[in-house]
Amino acid sequence: MISAAVLERPGRWRVLGLAAGLAAALLPGAPLVWEVVTGAGSASVFGGDFALAVGRSLIVGGGAAILALVVGFPTGLLAGLYRFRGRRVLLAGVALPLLIPSFLWAIGLSMLRIELGLPRESLLSGATGCIFSFAAIGVPLVIFAVLLAVGSTAASNLDATRLAGGELAVLRYAGRACFPAALSACLLGGILSLADPGPGQILGFSGAATQVLVSFSALYDFELAARQCIVVAGVVLAAASPLVWFTAGKLAAGLLPRNATPMRPARWPAAEWAAPLLLGLVFALSVLAPVAGLVQPVLGRFWLDRTWETVARTGANTVVYALLAGLVATGLATWLAVCAARVASLRIAFVAGLIVVFVLPPALNALGTALAASGAPAWLDPVLRSRLTVGAVLGLRLTPLAGIVLLRAMCTAPASWALAAAVHGVPLGTYCRRVLAPFLAGPIAISVALVALLATADVTTVLLLQPPGQSSFPVALFTVMANAPESMVGSLALAYVMIACIAIAAVLLVNILVKPLALARGSVSAT
Amino acid sequence: MRITIESLIAAAALAFFTAGCNRTSDKPAEVVVYSSVDEVFARPVAERFSEDTDIAVRLVPDTEETKSTGLLNRLIAERERPQADVFWSGDPVRAAILKSKGVSEPYRSPNAAALPVLYSDAEGHWTGFSARARVLIYNKELVAEGEEPRSVLDLNDPRFQGKACIANPLFGTTSMHAAALFQVIGEEKARDFFQRFIENGGSIVSSNGEVRRRVAAGDFAVGITDTDDFNVAFQEGKPVAAVYPDQDGMGTLIVPNAAVLVRGGPNPDGGKQFIDYLLRPETEKALAESEAAQMPVRPGVAVPDYVQPLDELQPMQVHYGELADLLERLSAGFLREWVEASSR
Numbered sequence: 001m002i003s004a005a006v007l008e009r010p011g012r013w014r015v016l017g018l019a020a021g022l023a024a025a026l027l028p029g030a031p032l033v034w035e036v037v038t039g040a041g042s043a044s045v046f047g048g049d050f051a052l053a054v055g056r057s058l059i060v061g062g063g064a065a066i067l068a069l070v071v072g073f074p075t076g077l078l079a080g081l082y083r084f085r086g087r088r089v090l091l092a093g094v095a096l097p098l099l100i101p102s103f104l105w106a107i108g109l110s111m112l113r114i115e116l117g118l119p120r121e122s123l124l125s126g127a128t129g130c131i132f133s134f135a136a137i138g139v140p141l142v143i144f145a146v147l148l149a150v151g152s153t154a155a156s157n158l159d160a161t162r163l164a165g166g167e168l169a170v171l172r173y174a175g176r177a178c179f180p181a182a183l184s185a186c187l188l189g190g191i192l193s194l195a196d197p198g199p200g201q202i203l204g205f206s207g208a209a210t211q212v213l214v215s216f217s218a219l220y221d222f223e224l225a226a227r228q229c230i231v232v233a234g235v236v237l238a239a240a241s242p243l244v245w246f247t248a249g250k251l252a253a254g255l256l257p258r259n260a261t262p263m264r265p266a267r268w269p270a271a272e273w274a275a276p277l278l279l280g281l282v283f284a285l286s287v288l289a290p291v292a293g294l295v296q297p298v299l300g301r302f303w304l305d306r307t308w309e310t311v312a313r314t315g316a317n318t319v320v321y322a323l324l325a326g327l328v329a330t331g332l333a334t335w336l337a338v339c340a341a342r343v344a345s346l347r348i349a350f351v352a353g354l355i356v357v358f359v360l361p362p363a364l365n366a367l368g369t370a371l372a373a374s375g376a377p378a379w380l381d382p383v384l385r386s387r388l389t390v391g392a393v394l395g396l397r398l399t400p401l402a403g404i405v406l407l408r409a410m411c412t413a414p415a416s417w418a419l420a421a422a423v424h425g426v427p428l429g430t431y432c433r434r435v436l437a438p439f440l441a442g443p444i445a446i447s448v449a450l451v452a453l454l455a456t457a458d459v460t461t462v463l464l465l466q467p468p469g470q471s472s473f474p475v476a477l478f479t480v481m482a483n484a485p486e487s488m489v490g491s492l493a494l495a496y497v498m499i500a501c502i503a504i505a506a507v508l509l510v511n512i513l514v515k516p517l518a519l520a521r522g523s524v525s526a527t
Numbered sequence: 528m529r530i531t532i533e534s535l536i537a538a539a540a541l542a543f544f545t546a547g548c549n550r551t552s553d554k555p556a557e558v559v560v561y562s563s564v565d566e567v568f569a570r571p572v573a574e575r576f577s578e579d580t581d582i583a584v585r586l587v588p589d590t591e592e593t594k595s596t597g598l599l600n601r602l603i604a605e606r607e608r609p610q611a612d613v614f615w616s617g618d619p620v621r622a623a624i625l626k627s628k629g630v631s632e633p634y635r636s637p638n639a640a641a642l643p644v645l646y647s648d649a650e651g652h653w654t655g656f657s658a659r660a661r662v663l664i665y666n667k668e669l670v671a672e673g674e675e676p677r678s679v680l681d682l683n684d685p686r687f688q689g690k691a692c693i694a695n696p697l698f699g700t701t702s703m704h705a706a707a708l709f710q711v712i713g714e715e716k717a718r719d720f721f722q723r724f725i726e727n728g729g730s731i732v733s734s735n736g737e738v739r740r741r742v743a744a745g746d747f748a749v750g751i752t753d754t755d756d757f758n759v760a761f762q763e764g765k766p767v768a769a770v771y772p773d774q775d776g777m778g779t780l781i782v783p784n785a786a787v788l789v790r791g792g793p794n795p796d797g798g799k800q801f802i803d804y805l806l807r808p809e810t811e812k813a814l815a816e817s818e819a820a821q822m823p824v825r826p827g828v829a830v831p832d833y834v835q836p837l838d839e840l841q842p843m844q845v846h847y848g849e850l851a852d853l854l855e856r857l858s859a860g861f862l863r864e865w866v867e868a869s870s871r
Contacts, residue, residue, distance in 0.1 A: 201733040463601075
């Protein structure tokens with residue numbers, strides 16, 4: 001019988017488990033990285049403009065991260081701490097940008113600039129336009145990271161702070177406690193921009209992702225592309241190391257059992273207008289702006305038959321890919337969080353590993369998997385060439401998001417629970433099933449939902465790995481965008497947004513159903 | 528309703544199981560087609576093929592808008608054990624690249640006999656059919672009558688200073704057009720054209736679709752795009768018009784589709800049947816009548832009024848088979864440097 005205390009003690013299994021988990025997350029891209037190791041590529045990775053492009057990308061990624069933090073942190077804090085009218089609906093609304101591929105946002109921004117009559121070299125194009133585009137995804141990431149962090153704050157701590165210093169003190173201390181989670185999320189949001197060439201292509205900005213895309217799609221030089229990806233990962237890791245050090249250390253904030261009653265949002269008159277205002281602004285700028293231009297042509301004609309045919313053909317695949325991605329990412333992240341949460345050096349290694357995973361572009365993982373499948377025997381096709389593959393590769397790439405959520409949750413789990421269980425002879429399995437799993441149920445549900453939303457927006461992985469004929473709805477939409485009538489594209493886009501709203505509502509429902517379960521099990525929920 | 532951890536695990540296991548099973552694996556006859564032709568045009572043809580032959584088509588279309596790492600990379604990555612039987616390419620250069628990478632297999636369709644040899648590979652690795660053309664698109668509200676561009680070289684004319692755009696010449700048909708310019712007017716003149724384009728305030732946008740959008744919206748007065756892109760804007764009533772460039776000079780670049788049989792594909796017979804189907808005069812006619820408004824390359828196929836008959840055009844005299852090598856060299860050299868310099 002393995003004691004529950006093993007979860008709180010150091011051990012070699014933690015290092016091995018963390019290494020194995022991170023290796024699994026990097027596995028899809030490994031075949032291409034192996035080509036770099038074994039190949040004798042002649043083209044210099046720093047040929048042309050690559051070094052400058054990496055520098056430009058770091059500036060744009062940093063800008064997007066800062067903007068996401070500035071907007072998302074106060075919004076998430078207010079939304080997490082206080083009750084106000086329309087809270088759930090607005091929160092669901094600001095999750096929508098996660099479903100919208102970044103290049104679509106860039107197209108919307110480009111059209112908006114034209115409508116406003118701004119010159120081509122305005123703030124809405126080039127590097128600044130890209131910062132706005134990527135911040136549209138970073139802001140909801142930060143909001144939900146802060147929401148989760150606020151949710152894991154103890155009710156007794158907040159009550160005591162409120163009594164001592166009022167709501168401003170609550171904001172100050174809760175903000176301080178949640179800042180590392182917000183910083184981690186904005187960091188990931190910024191890093192996401194480094195692997196995405198879409199907005200740069202549309203808004204006229206050439207960054208590292210553009211260079212990698214050129215190596216893949218114009219030069220067909222997989223090895224050069226893989227080497228560029230490795231260099232970008234190294235540079236980003238070096239640039240982000242101070243933040244990694246800071247956030248990994250501060251994420252550990254274990255609660256005491258007596259403080260483990262979760263907080264509940266309170267009422268505060270100032271928050272009743274400020275929070276909806278902030279969330280409404282985020283919703284308007286990140287959802288309405290890009291979608292409005294696309295949906296407007298539907299007023300002339302709605303392509304019901306075509307929309308229905310596309311939804312019927314691709315709907316099930318879309319759900320399967322998204323759910324699998326959520327499950328894979330969350331499962332792996334939970335394991336990694338269990339391995340790393342209690343040891344400071346492992347937390348640093350964990351966050352650093354997540355950055356490396358996130359900075360690699362989807363194409364590297366997808367083509368690496370396609371390469372591996374091509375060389376593998378046919379009997380492995382159900383694993384390497386199926387919908388499972390698509391979901392798994394999507395999930396492995398998005399593990400960092402789930403990782404931050406689960407690491408924070410594991411770090412707040414009271415250590416005395418496992419120690420008390422060990423003293424009473426409770427086996428590890430029983431402890432995990434009866435105590436740890438209910439405690440993590442909320443973060444797990446949020447993690448699955450966040451990853452599923454972001455996975456839905458990924459077009460590259462599905463395009464390169466889908467079993468023939470099993471496309472997803474976004475891929476179907478974006479393969480007709482170039483030449484279909486605008487009213488048809490608008491009809492499909494409108495259907496996409498409506499389905500997304502339904503999906504988010506379903507996620508909210510699951511979250512509502514899971515929470516009472518956790519409480520009924522005699523434990524607490526972290527959210 | 529109660530959700531238990533066990534039921535969640537069971538649901539996850541079920542999802543994994545069903546995801547691992549490909550739904551169509553029990554179908555007796557099928558063909559897998561990867562296509563870089565826009566889905567709105569490719570899917571109706573694939574569906575008609577299925578109706579006529581009872582062979583199911585599993586279509587994997589590409590996407591232009593994202594400039595993503597598209598299907599050509601997938602075909603190259605899968606070449607050891609391909610999933611595709613046919614690659615229906617929107618241009619012959621991508622087909623020629625597949626030939627150079629060892630992905631394609633020679634196949635001479637009986638229906639190719641009546642097609643001009645100019646648009647096909649001499650060794651049968653790809654066969655050209657219905658074509659688009661590269662046209663100058665201009666905004667009628669921004670370009671006065673009589674001031675319309677007549678030549679690709681007119682983009683560098685002072686009257687279009689700061690008002691012209693082209694798609695990124697590292698991708699798509701624009702890359703083919705760039706290589707064709709180098710082949711036809713020579714390296715020196717082609718380099719000069721690109722340098723002067725930037726000096727004249729020309730801009731690079733992400734795709735031909737973006738050229739169409741930005742010219743139609745009035746952000747630019749003139750650009751170069753494909754006929755199918757132009758036709759979509761025209762059908763929607765946008766204030767645009769098109770000019771087939773250089774009709775009294777080097778000619779207009781014709782971009783035929785190319786049908787490629789993938790080497791070692793899982794359903795070679797089905798693949799050959801699909802290629803035969805693509806190369807029929809009826810398919811060329813259908814593509815001409817669609818919104819793609821493609822020009823049949825086979826002589827004598829009737830076309831609607833809005834489709835320019837190919838034999839009434841002066842085509843650019845290019846050697847399609849050699850464009851792939853030239854483009855590879857240009858993409859790694861001049862064009863890449865030019866795009867980078869333009870983006871700074």
